[in-house]
Amino acid sequence: MIKILVVDDERDVETLFSQRFRKEIRSGEVELNFAFNGEDALTYLHNLNPFDLVVVLSDINMPGMTGLELLKTIKSEYKELRVMMITAYGDEKNYKSAISIGADDFMTKPVDFNSLKNKVFKQ
């Protein structure tokens, strides 16, 4: 089972991801968790016991802690955890910053879920 944390300030991502992964959720392949800002995401991670999370999908542009700051903190605390950035800004600067901090992947919105699923399931 792949446990995923989705971090985005847009509330509708919960409905969207739940529907997109509905078959995988039904079959028990995937478990989705949601956080609506970077701080909540860190709290979730800190309270996770046992630590069975496989991948974090994070937005970059969020009020408060940015996705890049979250990425930095996660990579310093949980070296093995995969973090994929999903952003509306597909520009070079954001891409380079994300990759240099250690992002495992970088995707732009609108999200192509087929490609996202390929990346998530490819371990």
Add this chain to the structure above:
Amino acid sequence: MIKNFFIYRFFLFFFIFFGRINECLSMKRLFKKNSLINRNPKFKGGLESILPLKSAFHSSVILIPVGKYMLSGSGLVGESWGMTAISALLITLLVFFYIRLRTNSLNNQKILLEEKVNLLAAQLKEKTEASIKLEEALVAAQKQLIQSDKLASLGQLTAGIAHEIQNPLNFVNNFSELSSELLDEFKQSELEDEKYQIIEDVRQNLVKIAYHGKRADSIVKGMLLQSRAASPEKMSTDINKLVEEFFTLAFHGMRAKEPGFNCTMEKHLEPNLPLLKIIPQDVSRVILNIFSNSFFAVDDRSKSEGKDFKPKVSITTKKTNGNVLISIRDNGKGIPKEIREKIFNPFFTTKPPGQGTGLGLSISREIIVEGHQGELQLDSVPGEFTEFNIKLPI
């Protein structure tokens, strides 16, 4: 004595006659040389040409006794009328030729002066034409600058807009694709509960598609509002809505430029503010401009002070007597007094070259003061805060 007198008068008459002809001839030459004078009827009369002769006559009347005295005193001539006549003739001739000479040189100078005046007039005309051309070029350049500042503020917007549009688009694209998938599942499904759930999901998705579609629409409209160059009209506007929208856009604009940028955004918006008759694209341009400056200021301080600094930008709207007050405050480095006085001057900027046109605040003040009969004021304590206050009459 009577004889003496007759001869003396005869010579005078001769000189007046002779001189007059001479003067007329010299004036004629003058007219031919100078077309400007020729065109001036004042110069065509003989009055001016007589003047030197009159002087010659008067001078000789005065000088004859003197000449006579001088010649007799030297012992060369006696008291005879012949001598008197010769002396009169000599003196009158002398005076006459002297005046003639002076007149000619004066006329020459006059011609030279006229030529100089003509030359100067032509130069002046040339310069006036050049300065009119320069002024036209200046006005064109100014228009271009204002347009480029508009484009710069549009540039600030584009990044924010890109983000604000990609997000709703993400939902529109995905929810519509999902809904069609769900309907396929509905056809294949045989369980009533499952069918009901699918229909409910599709309905919910359609609501979300409509919501995010409208969201994208209002953002595009906001952008068009900014770029429209035609003379805009005043319309009743909800200030709180305008301020909130551009607060978010400015923030995303800054985020796009500085991916690591972070800032606490506080909103203190007085509910139920009266609608204001304003030109929304102009006022939003001012607000966007000030927000961008504020974000730039806190980012600047954040970069130099590091993690301990908590950047904050806040917006307050409230009703005061007869006005709506919009205050935008940041806890950046603040603005020193000597800069505060110049900050509204055109082309004044403290940003690095290429990052600011220096026109933002001067255009902002013009929009608020000239365009809306409002006030735009600045309050700042270096090291603590900067606050811009916009007052718009209700």
